Amino acid sequence: MFxxxxxxxxxxxxxxxxxxxxxxxxxxxxxxxxxxxxVLFMLTGGLLEILGVYRYVVEFxxxxxxxxxxxxGSVLVKGAFESVNEHGFxxxxxxxxxxxxxxxxxxxxxxxxxALIFKSxxxxx
Amino acid sequence: xxxxxxxxxxxxxxxxxxxxxxxxxAFIAGGSICCIGEAVRDxxxxxxxxxxxxxxxxVTIIMIFLGSFFTAVxxxxxxxxxxxxxxxxxxxxxxxxVTSAAIEHNREGVVFGICAQMFTVAGPVIVFGIVxxxxxxxxxxxxLS
Numbered sequence: 001m002f003x004x005x006x007x008x009x010x011x012x013x014x015x016x017x018x019x020x021x022x023x024x025x026x027x028x029x030x031x032x033x034x035x036x037x038x039v040l041f042m043l044t045g046g047l048l049e050i051l052g053v054y055r056y057v058v059e060f061x062x063x064x065x066x067x068x069x070x071x072x073g074s075v076l077v078k079g080a081f082e083s084v085n086e087h088g089f090x091x092x093x094x095x096x097x098x099x100x101x102x103x104x105x106x107x108x109x110x111x112x113x114x115a116l117i118f119k120s121x122x123x124x125x
Numbered sequence: 126x127x128x129x130x131x132x133x134x135x136x137x138x139x140x141x142x143x144x145x146x147x148x149x150x151a152f153i154a155g156g157s158i159c160c161i162g163e164a165v166r167d168x169x170x171x172x173x174x175x176x177x178x179x180x181x182x183x184v185t186i187i188m189i190f191l192g193s194f195f196t197a198v199x200x201x202x203x204x205x206x207x208x209x210x211x212x213x214x215x216x217x218x219x220x221x222x223v224t225s226a227a228i229e230h231n232r233e234g235v236v237f238g239i240c241a242q243m244f245t246v247a248g249p250v251i252v253f254g255i256v257x258x259x260x261x262x263x264x265x266x267x268x269l270s
Contacts, residue, residue: 012160013157016155016156016160016162016215017152017153019155020151020156020213021151021210023155023210024151024209024210024211038213038214038249039250042250042253042254046254046258050261062166063160063166063184064163066181066184066185067158067217069218069219069250072219072250073254073257075185076258076261077257080258080261081261081269084265089266092262092263093262096254096262101182103186103189106185106186106189106190108243110189110224111228111239115227116239117197118197118228120230
């Protein structure tokens with residue numbers, strides 16, 4: 001039981017760590033900005049989901065594959081696929097938002113609230 | 126010495142050990158954040174025991190909350206200086222980019238400060254995400270179903 005947890009978390013750690021390591025190598029060698037790195041990894045995750053590969057990464061790495069932004073891309077594609085199955089053409093348009101609703105909704109709402117409460121750290125400089 | 130020669134000079138003389146170090150930090154930080162996500166998932170699984178897709182949405186919301194909160198209190202940017210991509214690529218980094226932009230510009234007003242500036246980094250991600258999902262929907266509709 002205990003060793004099951006250890007191996008599970010080790011897989012998560014290695015998968016998530018490797019994805020971030022890849023990103024860091026890209027930053028070190030190409031000086032890409034944060035936005036570009038995020039977009040690139042999201043698109044890669046989405047593409048791997050379309051090809052049907054990403055689900056195996058998730059099967060192996062669990063949160064190590066779903067927590068990085070590539071998992072966000074895969075969720076978008078998964079949402080689109082499910083919606084197309086359910087609603088046909090309408091699902092093409094609505095599907096991605098369905099999949100990403102939790103992430104985008106939480107990020108926007110929480111950021112709005114925190115920005116109202118907290119003052120910026122770099123003020124008056 | 127022109128610009129390309131200068132950049133080459135900088136590249137040759139910048140410390141290599143620092144690059145290895147940033148990679149190591151990115152690996153450790155990224156792995157740790159994902160382990161936190163897995164822990165959140167394990168705990169929720171025991172408490173809620175709902176169906177799987179809902180569970181992953183809850184995990185996402187909690188990770189976004191953690192990312193936003195630690196950005197707001199100023200800790201996430203400290204982590205980011207060390208961890209680099211290890212703090213950027215997890216979904217907490219996405220939350221960090223939205224929250225830090227929103228807080229940075231909150232003195233410019235709610236509409237033009239917070240709301241407009243919130244998406245300087247997250248905007249491209251969301252736009253490309255929606256385009257990706259529509260394209261994948263079309264692919265599914267035409268070829269896979």
